[in-house]
Amino acid sequence: MTGKTAPPAKKPAPAAAKKKAAPAPKEEAVPKEEAAPKEEAAPKEEAAPAPATEEPPAPEHPLEQSPAPTDEPAPIATEAGAEVTSVPAEGSPAPPDESPAPAPELEKPKEEPPSCPLSLAVEEVSENSFTLTWKAPEQMGRAGLDGYVVEICKDGNSDWKAVNQEPFLSTRYTIPNLSSGDKIHVRVMAVSASGASVPATLEQPVLIREILQLPKIRMPRHLRETYIRRVGDAVNIMIPFQGKPQPEVNWTKGGQPLDTSRINIRNTARDTIFYIRQAQRGDSGKYELTVQINGAEDKATLDIQVVEPPGPPQNLKLVDVWGFNVALEWTPPADNGNSEIKGYRVQKSDKKSGKWFTVLERCTRTSCTISDLIIGNTYSFRVFSENICGLSDSAAVASGVACIEKTKTTYQPEKIPQRDMMEPPKFTQPLTDRTTTRGYSTHLFCSVRGFPQPKIIWLKNQMEIREDPKYIALIDQGVCSLEIRKPGPFDGGVYTCKAVNPLGEASVDCRLDVKGEI
Helix, strand or coil: CCCCCCCCCCCCCCHHHHHHCCCCCCCCECCCCCCCCCCCCCCHHHCCCCCCCCCCCCCCCCCCCCCECCCCCEEEECCCCCEEEECCCCCCCCCCCCCCCCCCCCCCCCCCCCCCCEEEEEEEECCCCEEEEEECCCCCCCCCEEEEEEEEEECCCCCCEECCCCCECCCEEEECCCCCCCEEEEEEEEEECCEECCCEECCCCEECCCCCEEEEECCCHHHCCCEEEECCCCEEEEEEEEEECCCEEEEEECCEECCCCCEEEEECCCEEEEEECCCCHHHCEEEEEEEEECCEEEEEEEEEEEECCCCCCEEEEEEEEECCEEEEEEECCCCCCCCCCCEEEEEEEECCCCCEEEEEEEECCCEEEECCCCCCCEEEEEEEEEECCEECCCCEECCCCEECCCCCCCCCCCCCCCCCCCEEEEEEECCCCEEEECCCCEEEEEEEEEECCCEEEEEECCEECCCCCCEEEEEECCEEEEEECCCCHHHCEEEEEEEEECCEEEEEEEEEEEECCC
8 A cells, every 4th residue: 555654753744734634543553542643644646545433532641652553554634635544664653743732712602593482373364364463482582582574385385485574573463465265374483683583383274264253233231221312412322243244234213214414324344333413302212223244134222312401380370378388289391301200399489588499309299288488478489390301491480479377366275174183191112121230320211192292200119200310301202211310229119101181191110120230
């Protein structure tokens, strides 16, 4: 085999050859810790290819070589990158390379692109477009998010085409100008300065067709009852509905088309607007709304009531005047203002002051009685009618006046029959036995009735107690009491209370025991 062998280690190879030479094993085995010497590049025509063997990385300081026999020649790298086989001298070991290995260059870490957008879904499909929604990716990258790119591809084709020219930051996008019946694959990528993310792709293609939806009127709650407006007010009502394709909307009143000179109707794909600039009472009634799609329909009724204040009551008159009272009667107004009459307000005015004062509010009857009038005054009366709009603009005034005159009265006292009140004495509460302690005052009580008032006499052991400072006798409203002041052992005994009047006498008694001090 021909080829130039590597020079001995004492003669260093040229610098260019050292940089481009590759490590190769020699005929004689080299320890794994040593690095293979670098070889000079050989011409291409003299190079003989040989299989390359894996070498372990060279240590920073080569160790001494221990010769080991080998039969395979070592490849030598040429300037062109080809390998040649070096032929060392027989029996001579390959000299180690004393030059240090070059330090590897550190590469700068690359910025990662953003992660994949999340929750890609179809929001709405029509006959020539569809709308996508998604959520922002979890990782935006250091450079931040520039926007999103949406790409589509027809089913059966692999040619993806971007829909938007520039990235956008919205997470909702409508793809227009599509053909009905096509199946479209779609994917969305997040884009930043560091690159594009992995695309988020829908699992199934989107079929471009309009999704049918039955018509349905969503009548607002406040319009399900009678809608009341005053005369001259504007009527502006919006009623939403749903249905696909866009429903046909029709308004009627009593089965007849609306008067477009007074009522304006404006329809959109999702609602209808009913508008009257200045409402009149003739605009009251029930309006029928119909929403149709290819024979399917939904109906709703709008009841409008236009009201105004009522007229005054009729035929107000004074029916009767007596004492301090006046009776009035009237009839309901001819015009109720297109609303139910809620009541009447009655007012009075005296001739002296000329001011009107309300005496009754929300009177629900067509008659009333007014009381507590002042004697000597002359009164006039008027009545207003009231409905949901308020009081009538004018009142009905009674043609006559009520004069409250003074009347002569003679006092006749009521005759009370005389009653015999004479009664002999009778005790209603008797005396009770008592026990007291020596030196502590005590009281005896009883109650008696009788007419004339009886005379009370107290006795001790059947002897009358006369003016003795030790005893104090009192009577109040028929209650008799005897106070015994600081009784001693000799004050014990039987005490009697006797009541005497011209019709008779009565008595009660009790026993008093006096104990010594404890």
